[in-house]
Amino acid sequence: MERVNELKAVRKESIRSDWKVGAASILNALEKISLRVNQFLAVIAGLAMLLIALLIVANVIIRVFYVPIPGVGEISGWLSAITAAFALGYTQIHRGHVDIDVILEKFPARIRGPIQGLMLFISMLFFGLISYRLAIYAYETMKSGGLSETLAVIYYPYIYLLAIGFFGLALSLLTDSLKYLIRRDRR
Known part of the structure; x- marks a missing residue:
């Protein structure tokens, strides 16, 4: 009987160990995906920022000799929103946010850790919901045929891009939450 109890204990420990190894490998894969997605989005954010600078400089130079480029404010506003949204996840990965x-x-x-993990999870849900609602708003704007005020062009693709940016942040927050739960990482 004693031998049976020992075997049960060894099996139980083996299952617990197997679960941790499996969870850790899934977490590593998710971490790599999150990093690659957010690095890609950060590169696009940088290119959008560069495009804003080039557009504004070109507008200033052209204004001296001719008339300003129409819709520069509108275009730079869209690009600024994309820059900010696409940089969120990358900033979260590299702990660039202000943490109060x-x-x-x-x-x-011992209480601080679980509260911090819970806050990360709640943040992930919040920004995931923002991403979802932005996608719905973009779809509704597409169906209604909404056009921008100055240039009168469709702008729902920019709203979809914002949803992608917030999804990147939610993905990095999910990864951070799971790191806390599985590895017991502390910030």
């Missing part, structure tokens, strides 16, 4: 944890520091370390 004055209240959190007052808690004991």
